[in-house]
Amino acid sequence: MALTVTDLFAGGGGSSEGLRRAGYDIWIATNHWPVSVATHQTNHPDTEHRTADLTNTSFGTYPRTDVLWASPSCTRHSVASRTRQGSTEDELRRDTADKVDRATAFAVLAAAEIHGYEAVIVENVREFQNWVLFPMWLAGMRALGYREQIVHLNAAEVGPVPVAQDRRRLFIVFTRDGRVDLTVPTVPRTPVTTILDPDAPFEVLGDRRLYVSPQIDSIPDIDVPHVVTYRRNAKPRRADTQQLYTITAGGNHHALAMRTADGPVHRWLTTLELSRAQGFSDSYVFTGTDSQVRRQIGNAVAVNVAQFLGERVAAALGEQQPDLVAA
Numbered sequence: 001m002a003l004t005v006t007d008l009f010a011g012g013g014g015s016s017e018g019l020r021r022a023g024y025d026i027w028i029a030t031n032h033w034p035v036s037v038a039t040h041q042t043n044h045p046d047t048e049h050r051t052a053d054l055t056n057t058s059f060g061t062y063p064r065t066d067v068l069w070a071s072p073s074c075t076r077h078s079v080a081s082r083t084r085q086g087s088t089e090d091e092l093r094r095d096t097a098d099k100v101d102r103a104t105a106f107a108v109l110a111a112a113e114i115h116g117y118e119a120v121i122v123e124n125v126r127e128f129q130n131w132v133l134f135p136m137w138l139a140g141m142r143a144l145g146y147r148e149q150i151v152h153l154n155a156a157e158v159g160p161v162p163v164a165q166d167r168r169r170l171f172i173v174f175t176r177d178g179r180v181d182l183t184v185p186t187v188p189r190t191p192v193t194t195i196l197d198p199d200a201p202f203e204v205l206g207d208r209r210l211y212v213s214p215q216i217d218s219i220p221d222i223d224v225p226h227v228v229t230y231r232r233n234a235k236p237r238r239a240d241t242q243q244l245y246t247i248t249a250g251g252n253h254h255a256l257a258m259r260t261a262d263g264p265v266h267r268w269l270t271t272l273e274l275s276r277a278q279g280f281s282d283s284y285v286f287t288g289t290d291s292q293v294r295r296q297i298g299n300a301v302a303v304n305v306a307q308f309l310g311e312r313v314a315a316a317l318g319e320q321q322p323d324l325v326a327a
């Protein structure tokens, strides 16, 4: 029998997709954003879907599964977001619905207390560990009988086929004995060229200057495609040997550029290319407008990383419970 999993903060489904590939049955997936629930529903039609605010959810109504995956909202933990949105004090003074954002992590404790999952996998930005309540949150999981293993994984380094994107994230794997093998074998990196649509047309820039023009000017070779990134201090990266900078949820940041004998050329990466850089297959369907699709892709857990963690947790649980993974 396959292991069953609950996916909280399931978004467009990177975590579920990776766990599905690792052999799990995705029993239930929840998010408060109807657009991402629709995407998840389209690609995981056999999963039960709930559209709900997980800071205000009674997990007694959820089925118990073997494993819980949770990607609590990380927008308030990231350094970029603190600069943009002000201090914690500023955040608390605001009277908006999203001010309870940090509370999303407590949904993990609430669900785990009720269901006592065999394993819980939590994904977040690395700054989550700097949260003032992180020690308390972790102590809560220990009080529930879990032992944690904390790893920082870069999706560009996790095989068998890493994605063509540097994406470093924090993963906390909770099991009863804390003995999941999380060592990452060294595998070759995947270059950006593998995700590119060869037919996507470039725009000839002529004299037009862009935010990334200094990056394009610094490309040493003619006719060699480079990724240029709309982000401060970004450097051009050779598409045939390097990876994208991290894809984020807000806006359009990644483009391809080249110096040619006729001057510089430029094009944006398409949503298909971005979804490939998160490890989704081309048949994966995202619903919503272009910016909503980009948001779901940018928010996703890289599929290869979720698959890796799913496989390692299944192997560890299998050692304790051979009947669970016999099929």
Ligand SMILES: C[S@@+](CC[C@H](N)C(=O)[O-])C[C@H]1O[C@@H](n2cnc3c(N)ncnc32)[C@H](O)[C@@H]1O
Binding pocket: 009, 010, 011, 012, 013, 014, 015, 016, 030, 031, 032, 033, 036, 052, 053, 054, 055, 071, 072, 073, 074, 104, 296, 299, 300, 301, 302
């Ligand atoms: C990091 S993303 C999750 C990514 C997802 N695991 C994936 O792989 O695609 C966090 C998600 O939490 C959702 N979210 C934020 N606050 C929420 C809340 N209070 N209740 C439910 N979902 C929430 C956001 O809409 C976002 O899709």
